[in-house]
Amino acid sequence: MPDAATLYGLLGIVLAGLGAHAAIVQRDSIRRLLAINVMGVGVFLVLIATAYFGPNQDPDPIPHALVLTGIVVAVAATALALALLRAFERSDDE
Amino acid sequence: MKAGALLYLDLIMVILMLVLAIGALHARSLRHAVILFIVFGLVVALAWARLRAPDIALAEAAIGSGLAGALLLAALRDRRPGDDATRRAPVWQSVAVGGLVTALVVLLAWAFLEVQGGRANEPLANIVQATLHESGVSNPVTAVLLNFRAYDTLLELTVLLAALLGVMSLGPQRSPMRAAEPMAAGLIGWLIPLLILAGGYLLWVGAHAPGGAFQAGALLAAAAVLAHLGGRREFQLPGHTRLRLLAVAGCAVFTLVGVSTLLGSGVLLQLPSDWAGGLILLIELFATASIATALFLVYLGGHPPSWNSREVHPDA
């Protein structure tokens, strides 16, 4: 029987794969952005899964700090990408 | 028996995340895709809670589900109705990429299982536990973020600032919202003070329990987003000078602290353990202000009108 850390870690790898696939296959920019975000969540899941030792045991705080940083950077990058898209669409209109 | 039964919850969550991710990636309508992505963020936040990572669960609920959701919904609003075409690569390409990605996933899974089998005790985690009392805070995640690996966090604030500058330079902000109807205005009216209060609470509690500058900043930004959504006339951003100061305050104070530790002890960002608690609170206070400002301005998708006063008269 697999433990929770293995389960979520493998899920993270599969999510990263699904995201990578969609980021290549989809042509719409916002969809690609969603795909990259799903990829990011997959990577975060792998990190946190390796930090997990059991339901009543303290986890390893270092991956937690890394992922916290990652989430903020991911949303900043997403916002920048959306602003770029908007600027492109505006310049198409002119 | 105990851990075994909890595995059913894990299985449910894993399946839900897979279904939601596939839905968000391949839903026919882009609007549905975005809503599914927001719900995906919610389930991921629950997964963080389940994996004993409440710090991350807080950040995910506030940023991953709340702010990113509002950001994406606002981006959809910008789009013209005709734009929602589902253009995809041809099937053969899709299958070929699928094959390659599957191979990569199998390889990574094998590597992950290898690593999982070998990890008995984490030396780094033990070092954190052993030196926690010198860090000035008792929440290990905050200790790592703002003391042991403070330069990471400084660079992160810089990345956030860089993203903000990028968004600011791309054009004017989105058109304002119309004023909310009384019902929504009332709801917004009491949610905003609650968000500010919760933000202050998370900032304070971050020293010894999950919470801290990022979660607090995200909640404050959410309060500002709500005020913007309500279209309140009396809601105005600070002037452009103050806004710029707020945006760089976090980086500036952090760097100042770093430089003074460099002068004092010869090591960049080596906080003296007697002062560490106070210094961390100082950094976090300004970081919260900067994070909130950056996240909100980034949500607006461009520079606010007050920014223009500089652009029209560059020499003023």
Add this chain to the structure above:
Amino acid sequence: MTEMLILAVVVLGATFALALLGMLRQGTPTDRILIAQLLGSNGVGLLLLLALLQEQLALLDVALVLAILSVVVVIAFTRRGKEQADA
């Protein structure tokens, strides 16, 4: 007690999944955001139970934030831009 709590968490998780499957099946975007609201309060319930089960009271803070922010999303969804309202 612990066994019953785990049972409760699993049942609530299953309810969550049931609502979500309904969301995938429902047609209109409004229905989806409606179910998203249901999922939000469902998630708050799950967090409360996990807080007891894992003896992690910090999860109550997560529940509080989730409760506030699921409303923010509903408001963001139902608001429309100025120019769309006038058009």
Add this chain to the structure above:
Amino acid sequence: MLDVISLLLIFSGLAFYLAGTIGVLRMPDTLCRLHAVTKADNLGLGLLASGVLLQLSDPLQMLKLLLIWVLVLAASATGGQLIARHTLDQKPNGDPPEDAR
């Protein structure tokens, strides 16, 4: 004894969650579904939260729990109103939509 009451409250809360979810899946149109949702999360979460409350010892945490419930209560009532209005706005004549799928 306290545990038994607590579990009783939690499971009756679960029953309301379940009822609300089934309501959402089975009701014919959006407004009916809305009705089911608001009933479910209010009572479901209320009972569940009071069950959890009995297990806590710190009065501050109890207060927080109460705050969460009141918050969800008020938010789901107003949020429900907003969604209902949004639904009616999309149908210009003000009739409830009849997409019974």
